[in-house]
Ligand SMILES: NC(=O)C1=CN([C@@H]2O[C@H](COP(=O)(O)OP(=O)(O)OC[C@H]3O[C@@H](n4cnc5c(N)ncnc54)[C@H](O)[C@@H]3O)[C@@H](O)[C@H]2O)[C@@H](O)CC1
């Protein structure tokens with residue numbers, strides 16, 4: 030079962046793997062034609078009623094696979110208004126091939142469509158791109174289709190039906206058979222129609238490996254205000270100063286509006302000195318201790334998210350402070366470095382994304398394996414036991430929440446240099462503001478790896494963590 034949003038992500042990931050959408054459309058059209066051939070006899074009359082999106086594009090392809098039938102491809106609306114390049118190319122192809130086509134411009138023409146002696150209608154008006162009730166001329170076309178005696182085969186989803194919910198806000202096509210692609214859609218479960226799920230050549234890798242389709246949209250409303258895109262708090266520093274500064278800057282580079290750093294006063298000036306973009310709050314003492322937790326909690330509840338761990342060190346008092354903090358915190362947090370060891374023992378209502386490397390994972394009580402597929406299974410199981418999302422770093426990063434597992438392949442061995450983990454924690458923290466934990470972790474690993482690859486192109490094995498900061502935006506380019 031796959032939702033429309035996830036399908037779009039998988040489709041983008043397939044394109045990044047070198048399987049362009051036009052190729053998928055060819056397979057989709059072929060699959061539709063196969064069901065048509067199974068349903069009616071050669072020579073029978075088949076009318077394909079097509080919209081101007083990719084759902085229609087699938088049917089333009091199908092028409093080419095139906096030479097043995099008396100076909101007519103009906104386009105609703107003007108060819109100039111075909112909305113996608115690949116649908117347009119397939120429309121042009123059937124024109125050049127001189128297959129029978131009809132363009133119906135308005136509602137009257139559609140009402141006049143003679144479907145009396147038609148044996149099968151392919152409904153390719155709208156698929157997953159539908160929003161709201163069918164507009165004209167599609168609404169009238171749906172009524173005409175529903176009045177016909179012909180067998181109706183719907184492409185992907187009956188037009189007018191929401192693929193995620195199965196509901197329709199107005200008239201919808203009443204299909205006898207639905208040919209849907211790659212995986213079934215939640216909205217098809219309760220329909221009174223046969224459903225065929227057609228493989229269209231999307232490899233499992235497009236689902237399993239993180240790709241550009243998993244990245245959050247970069248669109249922002251023009252009327253956005255400061256803080257709309259996230260305000261996060263980094264709890265870190267003490268024995269180390271650079272780590273929380275790297276994390277905070279990475280969160281900013283990943284799109285966060287405001288980043289606060291709560292760090293011991295002994296290092297506050299140093300941390301501020303790294304970047305004027307950070308808002309630094311000094312905590313009493315030389316390390317994070319239970320006595321300052323209440324104040325930090327008060328600040329944390331005002332934030333969209335927290336990143337806890339970078340540079341905190343592993344003093345017993347600091348561990349106790351982390352434990353107290355997590356015990357009282359109910360929001361979303363990324364947990365990294367020395368804070369990780371506290372997670373298995375703590376009782377918390379917070380939603381956590383833990384970012385251990387394999388050694389830290391084992392220290393938490395998890396298991397690892399050399400083979401990445403085996404490792405993925407072990408991490409998934411441990412995430413389920415823990416009740417939190419895990420991002421286990423390695424040549425293949427494993428992201429799991431116990432239900433879903435994703436694997437990230439971006440990155441380079443040059444990233445073994447210190448500080449890259451702090452960058453990753455910041456990126457995931459920024460994404461966690463607006464995205465679900467699993468997606469934030471997956472996309473964060475992908476983006477940080479891409480930044481590392483770009484930095485290594487320029488610096489080779491001499492790359493340092495700060496190089497990644499400058500490259501983070503490059504990962505958002507959906508190549
Ligand atoms: N990976 C994928 O997602 C694949 C998708 N494919 C096909 O692509 C389809 C999705 O294509 P698109 O995203 O182009 O979307 P659709 O073709 O479903 O619909 C987009 C068009 O519908 C119009 N529209 C939206 N709501 C409307 C309404 N209420 N009344 C009238 N018109 C309305 C839009 O203006 C746009 O022109 C899938 O359903 C499937 O058939 C396949 O080609 C293969 C792979």
Ligand SMILES: [K+]
Nearest residue numbers: 155184186188
């Ligand atoms: K359809």
